[in-house]
Amino acid sequence: MPNFVMSYLGSTVTPGEAGNQFWALIYVLIIFTGVSVAVIAMNWIERKALAHFQVRLGPMRVGPHGLLQPFADALKLMLKEDIIPAAADQFVFWVAPLIGLLAAFTVYTVIPFGPSQAVSDMNIGILFMLGVSSLGVLGIVVAGWASNSHYPLIGALRSSAQMVSYEVAMGLAVVSAVLMTSMNEKGTGTLSMIGIVQAQQQQGVWFIFKFFPLGFIAFVIFSIAMIAETNRAPFDMAEAESELTAGYHTEYSGLRWSLFMLAEYAAMIAVSSIAVTLWLGGWMRPFANLLHAPAWDFIFSLFPGLTFGSLAAIAFVGVTRMPAHSFFKIQRIGLAVFAALLGFIALLLLAIAIVGRSADASLAARFNEGIDYVYWFVLKVAVFMYLFIWYRATWPRYRFDQLMRIGWKVLLPISLGVLVVTAIVGVIVS
């Protein structure tokens, strides 16, 4: 093994910090693949969950319980004809989804899955995230303009107005969280994503509970603004299908359309990650400061394995509940294989948890630690992803004037007020 491969393995900083571009590239590829897989999984879960909210079954035919549906969709989109309207600006039309994707994915450079489980950690991390994620609006505007059609143009205008409106409230909510990071002995806060989580670790409190209810209000403002930022229901004015057919991507078809979908879901995961990092303690497990004995560490490190174990158990129950007719034989076998795969991952994770505990400071222990960090981070983000689906199933769409009123006349004054009160409380406390 070359030196630059091995030298990073024992390191406790991110590859970007260590200047090791090889491992940075590995991390980038892992994150890119992971996000893409998460989007595919999200596609299935969303359709399934929405169906169950509406007392339907959802996809059931392609694979057991429709598990292969996203792959069938991907194949369909690949084979579909790609239409670029004659009146469209060809080059801009081509480049628009790419801008959206680059904006949505570049954000993942600084997302801290763990103290060293991030591609890079900049001292302006949160500013970088806000800046790059707001570049996504550029892709939407450009797509709507290039299409040279009425619906996409109106969708793009609406979407850009909505995104910039909610970004103001979002930014102010972020400032009040950054303010909380400076409540230490040195009196200096941080904008680095890893630093923000470490500040919560040192202060022994997730910022959502800090100065209760101030942190909580800021968090709620952020979580409302992030739904509007990503154009999701109930704020999905940009693609209101009853008014604008599909909004800014009306003229897009085939794989090019799916790039917009990928960008939207990647952006959803990214903003959820910001919320988790700023207010929900990032990679920290619950009660990290109350229950910090080694025994508790061990119990919490069993969670990843147990999660996959219970998923495997659910899948096995699904196998037994499938119809006994021979027509379903291949589906039963498929689901059983899937369950076995989940069970195997569960056993692997449990084994790592047990081995990593006995051998201290070894590679296994570091690996175990890393899995814990990533697990808790991803679990928190997954809760947000489920909430996105739940909102979509529960709430009707807002009207556009209502949407702007909420952004400018409700969220902005509240977030300003929270910021000022947080600052005053902070000065009084210190």
Add this chain to the structure above:
Amino acid sequence: MPQNYVPIFLFLAVVGILIPITLLVARIIRTQSPNRVKLMPYECGIDPYDNARGRYTVRYYIIAILFVVFDVETIFLFPWAVKFKALGVFGLIEMLVFLGILIVGYIWIWKKGALEWV
């Protein structure tokens, strides 16, 4: 720490290479038979009668201007938030003056009806 910024370009490169490759593969395997009707802008079945890039309401422009004002304000708050405790009461009062000016402007645009959307 300039080395921290290099992975951004790695990420850009990975996305910027993999996605066009996917598009290229799709281009090779899919069918392509455009005709005049297919290439018309979509308008629920009726023929489009004018160019889409016409006029639209000025409200969007006002929102964009307001956004610039408030977003720059937010950016100004970041350095103060980082140094918040070190700056103490002095910094707080300074920031309250700064925010006060902006809030006066905010109340003015509210009264002027720039935030109404009708």
